[in-house]
Amino acid sequence: MKICVLVKQVPGPDSPLLISDDKKWIQEEEIDYAMNESDSYALEEALQIKERLGEGEVVAASLGPDRVQKTIREALAKGADRGIHVKDDYPSTDSYVIAGQFALALKEENFDLILSGLQSDDTGMGQTGLMLGEFLGMSTSTLVMETDISEGKLRVKKELEAGWFQWVSMDLPACITIQSGLNTPRYPSLRGIMGAKKKEIKVMESTPQGELLQSLEKIYVPKKTKLTEMIEGDTDQVVAKLVDVLKRDIKVL
Amino acid sequence: MDILIIFEHSNGKIHRMSWEAVAAGQSLAKDLGLTTAILILGSNVSELAEEASKKNVDEVLVADHPLLERYSSDGYSVALKQIITDESPTYVIMGHTYMVRDFLPRVSVALKKPLLCDLTGYYMENGNSVFTRQLFQGKITSDILPNGEPPYLLTFQSAAFQEDAVVDGSGASVRNIDVNLDKSMIRSQYEEPFQGEVGGVDLTAAELIVTIGRGIGKEENINMVKELGDTLGAQLGASRPVVDAEWLPTAHQVGSSGQTVSPKLYLALGISGAIQHVVGMKGSKNIVAINKDPDAPIFELADYGIIGDIIEIIPKLTEAIKNAKA
Incomplete structure (x- = not known):
């Protein structure tokens, strides 16, 4: 089984987000990068599938400038067998463009299964994984909570809304997006970290972006729609004031 | 058209x-x-x-x-x-x-x-x-x-x-x-949908909800929130990271993959206010948010906000509510 995992490098949860002067993106130099959260669950699922089957290969692919190799390296340290770096110094924010670049770069690999997180923590469009599946003519499923592979068939448990689930049997090759929380992502072992240095990362030189289907005009700090009354003071003061609010204004005490 | x-x-x-x-x-x-x-x-x-x-x-x-x-x-x-x-x-x-x-x-x-x-x-x-x-x-x-x-x-x-x-x-x-x-x-076969564990927690009808997020830090701190909830007479809600960490069962989850609620009081503790959570609670009548990060998006929709450490505030708030009720 040849498995690919898309791992996106995004600003980490505690990274500062300062809007750049042209108001098109955030100031790159200030960012602490990390692997996109749901992609780390997708990676773990890929590694577990390989372990359950007792054979196969897990390839971690990422798109962006050279810094994304750090995220690929992290995947290799956790157990991925090799990496693919789709090089683009100025990656687009249009999922259609990114999925097209991945399709071009990964087509020849003929993967049986491609996994990614359900959405990225930066743009949050939740489109790239599914679009890649469509570009490559694969069967697709999103919001996967559990996987089961036997006799060349894939069965996935999909999350529906409001606490409902559904099992779907799919043909391979398939492209699925993973919901956070379905497994416990492993930490890299010291041996894994050492071993990762020797693993191959194939660099696909600057892939053309093609036509953008949508453009980000500008970004800004959200406009406040509600008047928030901030309760200030030391701990004892804010507690006393809050109890007063609960009693007099919201009337729940 | x-x-x-x-x-x-x-x-x-x-x-x-x-x-x-x-x-x-x-x-x-x-x-x-x-x-x-x-x-x-x-x-x-x-x-x-x-x-x-x-x-x-x-x-x-x-x-x-x-x-x-x-x-x-x-x-x-x-x-x-x-x-x-x-x-x-x-x-x-x-x-x-x-x-x-x-x-x-x-x-x-x-x-x-x-x-x-x-x-x-x-x-x-x-x-x-x-x-x-x-x-x-x-x-x-x-x-x-x-x-x-x-x-x-x-x-x-x-x-x-x-x-x-x-x-x-x-x-x-x-x-x-x-x-x-x-x-x-049609290459995939879709089986009959089924409901996951509900666990008897119906937050949709709750008047008062105390919800905890990532800011609670560790599992041991859950108990102080339970005590606050009990004192206030509120149901306990959780954001997805808390459920994913298995600190509370899925049945407590509020948000796009959990329940959609509109209580009289929604007390958000250590909740950053990610979209997936907000869509499940923004219909609440009164939102009170406590978070140490002044830039947390939850403050955008809170009626009352406190910038502070929930671990410090929660026990004192429980005490103060006990006294107010006595």
């Missing part, structure tokens, strides 16, 4: 967010001077078509096919590609639901047309509509525009438009349209 609004339904019931999509479509139609239609995909859906025809739209389209009786990513992708090509609307509008997220990006690729997703709204500028959506889990907002020739696919976030803003009409005409589908196009 210029604006095609697509309905989502299960067990003969139209999804709440499909009505919100109608409100969005009607609003755009009014601002841009465009015509509207509602499309229903399925099998034996005449009752739903009748319900739709009572709204102020120019037409109701019905694509009736046995292979559309149950949702499949392949079936819906193929059918919609055909319908959108045949009808050539300017805008296609749907709610940003889990089902839509499962197939609409594929239609975008198949048609090579933009999908502007999870929109929070739009505004008019020089006669054009500029769409807004959140980035970085709600910490930043963006203005976006579709490129190239229409159609443009749009999905709106839950509660971006209000269901009760839908305008009734005087009976739109219903038109049946053909779709060309055969079994070989």
Whole structure:
């Protein structure tokens, strides 16, 4: 089984987000990068599938400038067998463009299964994984909570809304997006970290972006729609004031 | 028609967010001077078509096919590609639901047309509509525009438009349209949906909810929140990271993959306010947020906010409420 995992490098949860002067993106130099959260669950699922089957290969692919190799390296340290770096110094924010670049770069690999997180923590469009599946003519499923592979068939448990689930049997090759929380992502072992240095990362030189289907005009700090009354003071003061609010204004005490 | 609004339904019931999509479509139609239609995909859906025809739209389209009786990513992708090509609307509008997220990006690729997703709204500028959506889990907002020739696919976030803003009409005409589908196009088999563990926690009816997020730090701290909840007489809610860490069962989860709540008091403790959580609680009557990060998006929609350490505040708040109640 040849498995690919898309791992996106995004600003980490505690990274500062300062809007750049042209108001098109955030100031790159200030960012602490990390692997996109749901992609780390997708990676773990890929590694577990390989372990359950007792054979196969897990390839971690990422798109962006050279810094994304750090995220690929992290995947290799956790157990991925090799990496693919789709090089683009100025990656687009249009999922259609990114999925097209991945399709071009990964087509020849003929993967049986491609996994990614359900959405990225930066743009949050939740489109790239599914679009890649469509570009490559694969069967697709999103919001996967559990996987089961036997006799060349894939069965996935999909999350529906409001606490409902559904099992779907799919043909391979398939492209699925993973919901956070379905497994416990492993930490890299010291041996894994050492071993990762020797693993191959194939660099696909600057892939053309093609036509953008949508453009980000500008970004800004959200406009406040509600008047928030901030309760200030030391701990004892804010507690006393809050109890007063609960009693007099919201009337729940 | 210029604006095609697509309905989502299960067990003969139209999804709440499909009505919100109608409100969005009607609003755009009014601002841009465009015509509207509602499309229903399925099998034996005449009752739903009748319900739709009572709204102020120019037409109701019905694509009736046995292979559309149950949702499949392949079936819906193929059918919609055909319908959108045949009808050539300017805008296609749907709610940003889990089902839509499962197939609409594929239609975008198949048609090579933009999908502007999870929109929070739009505004008019020089006669054009500029769409807004959140980035970085709600910490930043963006203005976006579709490129190239229409159609443009749009999905709106839950509660971006209000269901009760839908305008009734005087009976739109219903038109049946053909779709060309055969079994070989549908590669996946969808089993019967089932409900996960509910665990007897019904937050939808709760008057008071105390919810904890990542800010609670560690499992041992859950107990002090339980005590606060008990003292206040409130139900306990959780954001997804708390459930994923197994500090509280899934049944307590509030948000897009959990319950949607609208209590009298929603006390958000250590909740950052990611979109996935906010969509499940922004209808609360009074939102009180305590978070150590002054930039947490939860403060954007809180009625009362405290910037501070919940671990320090929670035990003192429990004591103070005990005294107030005594």
